[in-house]
Amino acid sequence: MIQTEDVASHFRTYAVIAHLFASCNAMPKSNLWFIEAYFMIFVLLITAPVSHSNAWHSYYFAQSALQQGHTIKTFFYGNGVEVANRLLCPAQDALNLSQLWQQLATEYHLELAVCVAAALRRGISDAENSHRHHLQGDNLAQGFSLTGLGTLTELLLTSDRTLSFVG
Amino acid sequence: MKNALFIQHHAPYQGYQAQETLDALLVMAAFGQNPSVLFQGDGVWQLVANQQPKHIGRASILAQLQALSLYDVERVYVDTFSLQQRGLTLDDITIDAQAITAQELAHFIHQHDMIIRL
Numbered sequence: 001m002i003q004t005e006d007v008a009s010h011f012r013t014y015a016v017i018a019h020l021f022a023s024c025n026a027m028p029k030s031n032l033w034f035i036e037a038y039f040m041i042f043v044l045l046i047t048a049p050v051s052h053s054n055a056w057h058s059y060y061f062a063q064s065a066l067q068q069g070h071t072i073k074t075f076f077y078g079n080g081v082e083v084a085n086r087l088l089c090p091a092q093d094a095l096n097l098s099q100l101w102q103q104l105a106t107e108y109h110l111e112l113a114v115c116v117a118a119a120l121r122r123g124i125s126d127a128e129n130s131h132r133h134h135l136q137g138d139n140l141a142q143g144f145s146l147t148g149l150g151t152l153t154e155l156l157l158t159s160d161r162t163l164s165f166v167g
Numbered sequence: 168m169k170n171a172l173f174i175q176h177h178a179p180y181q182g183y184q185a186q187e188t189l190d191a192l193l194v195m196a197a198f199g200q201n202p203s204v205l206f207q208g209d210g211v212w213q214l215v216a217n218q219q220p221k222h223i224g225r226a227s228i229l230a231q232l233q234a235l236s237l238y239d240v241e242r243v244y245v246d247t248f249s250l251q252q253r254g255l256t257l258d259d260i261t262i263d264a265q266a267i268t269a270q271e272l273a274h275f276i277h278q279h280d281m282i283i284r285l
Contacts, residue, residue, distance in 0.1 A: 047184075047285050078187050078285055118187060149194040157169055157200070162281055 041071045043159035045152070047078030048167025050097050055083060058165035059100055066108045073159070074101075075152045076114040076144070079167060084114045085124050086141035102143040113155070116146040171195060171202040172279035175210035179228045180220055185213055186228055188285050193231075196240045203242035203279065204235075206264065211249045214260035232262050246272065 042065055048054035062072045076084060083098050090096050105112050119140070120129060126140040140146060156162055173192045177184040195202045206214055218229050235243060243262065248269040250256060257266060267275050276282065 045283070045285075047187075077191070078184060079182075115187075117190065118183070121183065149191055150198070152191060153195045153198045153200070156171065156195070156281060156283075157198075162283075164284065166285055 039069055039071070040160040041073065041158065043155045043162045044072060044074045044165060045156075045162060046074060046076050046080040046083075046165045048165050049079035049082050050088065052079075052167030054165040054167045055080065055097060058163075059097060059104070061163065061165075062110075063104060066104065066110075072108070072110060073155050074110065074112055075155055076112065077118050077152065079122070080165070081114050081119045081122055081124055084112070084119065084141050084144040085139050087139050088141075098141050102141065105143045112144040113147045113151050114140070114144050115152065116148060119146055168200060169280045170278070171200060171281045171283060172276065173202060173204045174282065174284040175204060175206045175213060176208040176284065178209040179213040179218065180223060180225055181209070184285050185210070188283070189228065189231060191283060191285075192240060193238050196238050199239075201242065202240065203244065204240060205244045205246060205267065205275075207246040207249050209253075211245060211253060211255060211260070214245065214262055214264070215255065216259075216261045229261065235262065244275070248272075 042061075044058050044062060046055065046058045048058065058074075062074065066072055082088070083101060086098065088096065088098050101110075101112055104110060114124070116129065119125065120133070124140060125133070125135055125138050126146050127138045129146060130136070130138040173188055173195075175185060175188055177188070179185050192202055192204055213228055213232060216229070218227055220227050243264045244267045245257070245260060245264040246269075247257070247266045250259070257264075
């Protein structure tokens, strides 16, 4: 059972980490440097599966950074895609990471990008891809979207900081 | 343009990490970003000849690596200390790669803006 206290202490830790990452931005680039220097675009490259603590670290980092006004863009790749499976059903006394991401996405209008190739080879598909590949049924969780690796490249090229949560 | 370095540190067929790192590298190269790739740790096994992945239903990663220059990936490096630790030499690897010694490694990595190490 995860206690509220643990979550609160998590939150404090991640708030500090997000602040440290943002404040190490070196040179002002424009007249708006006092805004740009603080609010950053973080790209989170998440390859840790739900069973790995790094998958949770990525969520708590995103939550803290968003609460501080930073921009978060996520890309689920490798075993990280399994969080996008809507049939995930953890035990009653455990948290559902998939639902937590969905709530965060709704609140902050996040795009939860998932690599389509990585998802399909792990048995995660949306209606469109199931139709294209003649698969029975689909299981992509709401709020997540399947996309190509071109999206990852675009995200990496437009980020101020890229953080990998590997597992 | 960001100077990206992809570090291949997984054995070729242990999970999908090696293939997926390669895929991400190739797409970034297709975007004209001129990324670098470093083979390190068990990643150097990806470069060794006589791989027979068909037996476990996989495609050869080496065949794709040998075509890296066709995909505009010109900056290919291998960590010589990782080779040494595994009883391999530069003669055992089957693609053109520039050797990076243990002494050069930290400086080499520091030259890049972004490290992708899955």
